Amino acid sequence: MVKRAQSLIVTSVTPQGSDAILLGLRGEGEQESLHFLPGQYLTLAAEVGGDELWRCYSITSEPVVGQPLSVLVRRVAGGRVSNWLCDNASPRQRLQALPPAGRFTLVHAERPVLLYAGGSGIAPVFALAREALVRGAPRVRLFYANRDRAAAMLLSELQALQATAGGRLEIEYWYDAEQGLPTLAVLEQQAHGLEQADAYLCGPVPFMRSAGDALRVAGFGPERVHQEDFGVVLDEEDAADVGPDASLTVQLKGQTYTVPVHPGETLLAAMLRAALPAPHACRVGECASCMCRLQGGEVQRLDNSVLDEDDVAAGWLLACSSRAASSALRVRFS
Numbered sequence: 001m002v003k004r005a006q007s008l009i010v011t012s013v014t015p016q017g018s019d020a021i022l023l024g025l026r027g028e029g030e031q032e033s034l035h036f037l038p039g040q041y042l043t044l045a046a047e048v049g050g051d052e053l054w055r056c057y058s059i060t061s062e063p064v065v066g067q068p069l070s071v072l073v074r075r076v077a078g079g080r081v082s083n084w085l086c087d088n089a090s091p092r093q094r095l096q097a098l099p100p101a102g103r104f105t106l107v108h109a110e111r112p113v114l115l116y117a118g119g120s121g122i123a124p125v126f127a128l129a130r131e132a133l134v135r136g137a138p139r140v141r142l143f144y145a146n147r148d149r150a151a152a153m154l155l156s157e158l159q160a161l162q163a164t165a166g167g168r169l170e171i172e173y174w175y176d177a178e179q180g181l182p183t184l185a186v187l188e189q190q191a192h193g194l195e196q197a198d199a200y201l202c203g204p205v206p207f208m209r210s211a212g213d214a215l216r217v218a219g220f221g222p223e224r225v226h227q228e229d230f231g232v233v234l235d236e237e238d239a240a241d242v243g244p245d246a247s248l249t250v251q252l253k254g255q256t257y258t259v260p261v262h263p264g265e266t267l268l269a270a271m272l273r274a275a276l277p278a279p280h281a282c283r284v285g286e287c288a289s290c291m292c293r294l295q296g297g298e299v300q301r302l303d304n305s306v307l308d309e310d311d312v313a314a315g316w317l318l319a320c321s322s323r324a325a326s327s328a329l330r331v332r333f334s
């Protein structure tokens with residue numbers, strides 16, 4: 001059971017492009033806990049094939065108290081939760097959700113802003129564009145890439161935003177099917193005239209890598225480049241070969257187990273693959289159910305909103321949000 005979860009009610013399901021929905025949600029009276037900042041995400045649960053699965057979805061709505069919030073959900077190949085939501089979400093349905101979280105938020109008000117969005121990466125980027133305009137940014141430029149026109153999302157919302165922006169919002173739409181993948185030169189060109197801007201990126205990993213390279217060429221230092229990569233929200237199919245093959249020793253409920261960890265796999269995934277009774281719930285670094293202590297070896301920590309610096313200094317880690325960074329490691333559940 002995820003301690004911080006609450007029940008939300010679906011208020012609307014609106015198709016977006018050829019394979020996504022905008023899901024409207026409201027609390028059951030406890031509006032306080034639905035406060036969020038533009039750019040943050042909500043972690044939703046779905047019961048799929050007998051498993052309770054949790055995934056993060058960026059919030060696109062404005063943070064207006066008492067109003068439903070909306071998240072963008074897009075089908076992905078093998079994406080069990082996203083596909084289930086696209087097929088089954090309906091008004092008045094109840095969904096479990098963790099409080100809004102995330103650090104992909106506007107850093108400076110009143111500065112020019114340069115935005116890159118690929119596919120469903122438009123969700124937090126759209127929220128940031130609106131927030132930047134509300135907070136007085138003199139110029140906001142958005143480069144929005146999709147594989148084709150049919151797949152593009154939030155188009156009418158972007159048009160409406162542009163209509164009220166008083167000429168401060170420029171948008172370049174890009175369709176891979178017609179124009180090919182955007183080149184480094186195309187991405188770098190977006191920065192011309194906005195050399196002092198803060199940049200925000202969200203989209204598929206190759207897209208963000210290319211946009212990051214283009215920004216480096218354009219002279220943007222890392223302190224001005226912000227990106228949302230949902231580091232912990234890796235479905236198994238997304239986990240590229242990252243890190244070494246490793247051997248993980250686990251002390252759990254008085255027993256000691258040793259299991260292999262594949263490259264790119266989280267420690268929790270390795271434990272569950274070996275059928276260890278490791279405590280867990282959300283699997284996205286939000287509930288702390290899988291907290292354990294590193295006793296030896298090194299880990300790569302993915303982003304989480306649960307552990308603070310003191311926890312990390314004391315060796316605590318989230319098994320669902322850590323990968324092996326050495327060939328042997330030991331952890332202990334208390």
Ligand code: FES
Nearest residue numbers: 281283288290320
């Ligand atoms: S299972 Fe929730 S934080 Fe790891």
